[in-house]
Amino acid sequence: MPVTKERFRQEYITKLELMYGDDAGHTSSLEKYNALVSLVRDYLAQQWKKTRAHYRRTGTKQVYYFSIEFLLGRLLGANLFNLGLTEICREALAELNIDLHELEKIEEDPGLGNGGLGRLAACYLDSMAAKNLPGHGMGIRYRYGLFEQRIIDGYQREFTDDWLMDGFYWDIRKPAEAVEVRFGGRVRIKSNGKTQYIHENYETVLAVPYDVPVAGYRNGLVNTLRLWSAEAKLSDIACHSDESKDCQKAVEFNHAVEEISNILYPDDTTYEGKVLRLKQQYFLVSAGLQSILRNYKEQNGHLKELPQKIAIHINDTHPVLTIPELMRILIDEEKLEWDEAWKITVETISYTNHTILPEALEKWPVDLFKQVLPRIYMIVEEINEGFCRSLWERYPGEWDRISAMAVISYGQVHMAHLAIAGSHSVNGVAALHTEILKHKVMRLFYEFSPEKFNNKTNGVTQRRWLAQCNPPVAALITDTIGAEWIESPQHLIKLKQYVEDSGFQQYLSRAKLQNKVMLAKYIKGKYDISLDINSIFDAHIKRIHAYKRQTLNILHIMDLYNRLKDNPLLDITPRTFIFGGKAASNYHIAKATIKLINSLAQTVNNDKSIHDKIKIIFMENYNVSLAELIIPASDVSEQIPTASYEASGTGNMKFMMNGAVTIGTLDGANIEIKNAVGEENIIVFGLTADEVLQYYRYGGYNPWDVYNSDQRVRTVVEQLINGFLPAGKEVFRDHYDSLLHQGDHFFVLKDFASYVQAQNILEERFRNKARWLKMCACNIAHSGAFSSDRTFSEYAAEIWGVRPQRLGNGNGNRSTGPVN
Numbered sequence: 001m002p003v004t005k006e007r008f009r010q011e012y013i014t015k016l017e018l019m020y021g022d023d024a025g026h027t028s029s030l031e032k033y034n035a036l037v038s039l040v041r042d043y044l045a046q047q048w049k050k051t052r053a054h055y056r057r058t059g060t061k062q063v064y065y066f067s068i069e070f071l072l073g074r075l076l077g078a079n080l081f082n083l084g085l086t087e088i089c090r091e092a093l094a095e096l097n098i099d100l101h102e103l104e105k106i107e108e109d110p111g112l113g114n115g116g117l118g119r120l121a122a123c124y125l126d127s128m129a130a131k132n133l134p135g136h137g138m139g140i141r142y143r144y145g146l147f148e149q150r151i152i153d154g155y156q157r158e159f160t161d162d163w164l165m166d167g168f169y170w171d172i173r174k175p176a177e178a179v180e181v182r183f184g185g186r187v188r189i190k191s192n193g194k195t196q197y198i199h200e201n202y203e204t205v206l207a208v209p210y211d212v213p214v215a216g217y218r219n220g221l222v223n224t225l226r227l228w229s230a231e232a233k234l235s236d237i238a239c240h241s242d243e244s245k246d247c248q249k250a251v252e253f254n255h256a257v258e259e260i261s262n263i264l265y266p267d268d269t270t271y272e273g274k275v276l277r278l279k280q281q282y283f284l285v286s287a288g289l290q291s292i293l294r295n296y297k298e299q300n301g302h303l304k305e306l307p308q309k310i311a312i313h314i315n316d317t318h319p320v321l322t323i324p325e326l327m328r329i330l331i332d333e334e335k336l337e338w339d340e341a342w343k344i345t346v347e348t349i350s351y352t353n354h355t356i357l358p359e360a361l362e363k364w365p366v367d368l369f370k371q372v373l374p375r376i377y378m379i380v381e382e383i384n385e386g387f388c389r390s391l392w393e394r395y396p397g398e399w400d401r402i403s404a405m406a407v408i409s410y411g412q413v414h415m416a417h418l419a420i421a422g423s424h425s426v427n428g429v430a431a432l433h434t435e436i437l438k439h440k441v442m443r444l445f446y447e448f449s450p451e452k453f454n455n456k457t458n459g460v461t462q463r464r465w466l467a468q469c470n471p472p473v474a475a476l477i478t479d480t481i482g483a484e485w486i487e488s489p490q491h492l493i494k495l496k497q498y499v500e501d502s503g504f505q506q507y508l509s510r511a512k513l514q515n516k517v518m519l520a521k522y523i524k525g526k527y528d529i530s531l532d533i534n535s536i537f538d539a540h541i542k543r544i545h546a547y548k549r550q551t552l553n554i555l556h557i558m559d560l561y562n563r564l565k566d567n568p569l570l571d572i573t574p575r576t577f578i579f580g581g582k583a584a585s586n587y588h589i590a591k592a593t594i595k596l597i598n599s600l601a602q603t604v605n606n607d608k609s610i611h612d613k614i615k616i617i618f619m620e621n622y623n624v625s626l627a628e629l630i631i632p633a634s635d636v637s638e639q640i641p642t643a644s645y646e647a648s649g650t651g652n653m654k655f656m657m658n659g660a661v662t663i664g665t666l667d668g669a670n671i672e673i674k675n676a677v678g679e680e681n682i683i684v685f686g687l688t689a690d691e692v693l694q695y696y697r698y699g700g701y702n703p704w705d706v707y708n709s710d711q712r713v714r715t716v717v718e719q720l721i722n723g724f725l726p727a728g729k730e731v732f733r734d735h736y737d738s739l740l741h742q743g744d745h746f747f748v749l750k751d752f753a754s755y756v757q758a759q760n761i762l763e764e765r766f767r768n769k770a771r772w773l774k775m776c777a778c779n780i781a782h783s784g785a786f787s788s789d790r791t792f793s794e795y796a797a798e799i800w801g802v803r804p805q806r807l808g809n810g811n812g813n814r815s816t817g818p819v820n
C-alpha cells in the first residue's frame with residue numbers, strides 16, 4: 001500500500017506518542033527528529049526484509065566492499081529521497097507546523113572518513129543499491145569521527161567529534177551476530193599426520209555489528225552497511241566487588257579493547273599508535289569475513305564455490321588482511337589445503353589503489369606484525385614464499401627485481417604487494433592514475449601479471465550530488481528532459497540541445513543565483529561577512545595538502561590583490577574565494593596553510609580601498625553537508641594539484657555536475673572531464689604529469705629562475721615573510737623556504753604564470769554571460785559519465801561478476817515527479 005501524506009502524518013503522530021508519550025506541540029526538535037528517523041526506518045525495514053529474503057531465496061552472488069572509511073553524510077534526506085517520500089514527508093510535517101529542513105539539520109554528519117576514499121565508498125553504496133546490485137559495505141563504527149575543526153585566531157584547532165552523543169538512530173545493533181577477534185598470543189604447531197596451528201594465549205575482542213540500511217532509489221531494494229564496534233567480552237571483564245584491584249584492571253582492559261574502534265587513523269608515529277592501527281585493520285577484516293562466511297555456510301555448500309557466491313573488494317590497502325585472514329579461516333578452520341585455499345582467496349578478492357603518495361603506501365615492521373598477529377604473520381610469510389617462488393621461476397636470478405616485489409622485505413610487510421599478489425584484479429581510479437600504476441609505481445607487478453590491472457574511473461552519485469543538494473537545478477533538468485536522469489545519468493546528455501537556448505540559460509542562471517543566495521546567507525549568519533552574489537564564487541574545498549596546492553591559489557589571490565592596490569580602478573569582476581578543508585593534525589605546513597588563508601582573508605576582507613572586489617572565506621569544519629551547500633553555489637571549481645598526484649579527484653565531478661566550470665591541471669579525472677566536455681568548456685593550465693615526472697627524474701627544477709624572472713612571483717613570495725600579512729613575519733617561513741630553498745617540490749612557482757593566465761581567461765569568459773552559461777550547461781550535460789552508477793556497472797560486470805536484481809517496487813512510491 002503506497003504511503004500517502006495522510007498515512008505518513010498519522011503514523012508520525014503515533015510514533016511521537018509511542019516514543020515520547022506526547023504530541024508534536026510538546027516535544028523537542030531532537031525528539032521530533034528521532035521520531036521521524038524511527039518512522040523512516042520502519043519503512044526501510046520492510047524493504048530490507050524483502051531484499052534479504054530475495055537474496056536468500058535466489059542465492060545470488062553478493063559483493064562486500066571493505067573500507068576503513070565511509071563518509072556517508074546525513075541520511076534522513078537521502079533515505080526519504082530514495083524511498084520517494086520527500087514531498088509527502090515535507091507536506092505531512094508542514095501540516096503539523098514542522099519544517100523538514102530544520103529537522104534534517106539536526107542530524108550529525110557522521111565523519112567516519114577522511115576524504116575522497118571514504119566519500120567514494122558512500123557513493124558506491126548508493127549506486128549499488130540504486131542499480132539493483134547485491135552489494136554491501138563493511139566498516140568500523142568509530143566512536144569518534146574525524147576531528148571537528150574549529151578556527152581560532154586563524155588556526156585550525158581539533159576537537160573531538162562526539163557524533164554519537166545524541167544517539168544514532170539509523171543503525172541496528174546486532175549483538176547476537178557478534179564474533180570474536182583474536183590478537184597476540186603464540187602459535188603452537190602440532191603435527192600428527194596433518195599440521196595443525198594452535199593459537200594460544202591470545203586476547204579476545206568482541207566485534208559487535210551495527211547494520212545501517214542502504215536504500216536503492218525507488219526500487220524497493222535495501223542493502224546493508226555493517227559497521228563493527230569493539231567491545232570487551234563480558235566474561236573477560238567480570239570483577240568481584242570485594243576486589244577493587246581486579247575491578248580497576250577490568251575497567252582498564254575494557255578501555256584498551258574499546259580503543260580499537262575509538263578513532264579513525266590513530267596517530268601512527270609511535271609504536272603504540274602503529275599497533276592500534278594494525279589491530280583496527282585486522283579487527284574489521286576478521287569480523288567482516290567471519291560474518292560473511294558464517295552466512296555463506298548457512299546458505300551454501302562447499303567453500304570451493306565461494307568465488308561464485310561472494311566477491312570481496314578492498315578499498316585501498318587498509319583492509320588487505322582479508323587475504324591472509326581468509327586463508328587462515330579456510331586452512332585452520334575449514335581444513336582446506338593451501339593451494340585450494342589460495343585459489344579461492346585470489347578469485348574472491350579484488351583491490352583498488354587510491355593514491356601513489358609514498359607516505360600512504362602502507363608498510364608494517366615485521367616484529368610488530370608478528371607480535372600483534374602471530375598466525376596471520378605465518379600465513380603472510382608463506383604467501384611471500386609462494387609469490388617469490390613464482391617470481392623466481394619467471395625471472396631466475398633477478399634478485400633485485402624479486403626483492404623489490406616481495407611481500408616481506410627489509411624487515412617490513414608491504415601491504416600493496418600483498419594486495420596485488422592475493423587478488424585477481426587491481427584497479428586505479430582514473431585513466432592517468434592507472435597508467436602511472438602500470439608503468440611507474442607498480443611497473444614490475446604489471447609486467448608480471450598484466451591481466452590483473454584495469455582502470456575504473458571514479459564516479460559520484462547524482463542523487464545526492466545533484467538531485468538532493470541542488471533542488472533548483474535538478475528541477476530545471478527534470479522540466480527540460482524528464483526525470484530519468486536520476487536513475488540513468490546518461491540521460492543528462494539530452495541537455496546538450498539546450499546549452500545555447502536562452503530560456504534554458506536564464507533558468508539556469510536564476511537557479512545558480514538562488515543557491516548563491518543560500519550560501520551567502522549561511523556565511524553572513526556564521527561569519528558576519530556579506531558576499532556579492534554577482535561575484536564569481538570560486539571554491540577550493542578538499543583536504544589541505546601540499547600537493548593540492550591551496551598555496552598556489554593563495555599566491556594568485558595575493559597577486560590579484562596587489563594589482564588592485566596598484567590600480568584601484570582596475571576593472572575586475574568581483575571574486576569570492578571560498579576555501580574549506582581539514583589538515584591532518586600532525587601536518588604542520590598544511591595547518592600553516594589554513595592560517596595563511598585566514599591571514600590573507602583578514603587583510604583583503606577589511607581593506608575598504610578595494611571596494612569589496614575580493615572576498616576570502618575559510619569555511620570551518622568542512623564535511624559532506626557543507627559540500628552540499630557550497631558546490632551548488634559555485635561558479636568555479638578549483639582542481640589544481642601538481643599533475644600526477646591526484647589519483648582521480650571526485651570533487652571535480654560533483655562541481656561539474658552542478659554546472660561549475662573547472663580550472664584545473666591535467667591530472668586524475670580532470671583529463672577525462674576535459675575530454676568529455678571539450679577544451680572550450682574547461683580551463684586547463686600548468687605542467688602535465690609527464691613533465692612533472694620528467695623533472696623529478698632529472699632532479700627537479702630551480703625555483704630561483706622563476707623568482708628572478710617574474711616580478712609578480714617575487715612580490716608575492718616575499719609578502720609571505722615581509723610583514724605584509726597580519727600574522728607576522730615568521731609564521732609562513734616554512735612556506736617560503738619550501739618554495740625557494742627546498743626546491744618547490746610541488747611546482748607552485750613553476751605553474752604560477754600559467755595559473756594566473758588561466759584565471760584571467762576565466763574572468764574574461766565569465767563576463768560573457770551566454771558563453772559562460774553554455775559552459776556550465778555543457779558541464780552538466782556531460783556529467784553522466786562521472787556518475788558512480790556508471791562506475792559500478794563496470795565494477796559489477798568486469799570485476800565481480802554480479803548481476804542486477806529485480807525486486808518488487810517497495811511501498812509503491814515510485815512516481816518520478818519533480819525532485820524534492
Ligand code: 26V
Nearest residue numbers: 116117120265354355360429646647648649650
Ligand atoms: C592513507 C593514509 C595513510 C596514512 C594516514 C592517513 C591516511 C589517510 C588516507 C590514506 C589513503 C588516502 C587515499 C585517498 O584518499 N585517495 C583519494 O581517493 C579518492 C577516491 O579514489 C581519489 O579521488 C583521490 O584523488 C585520492 O587522493
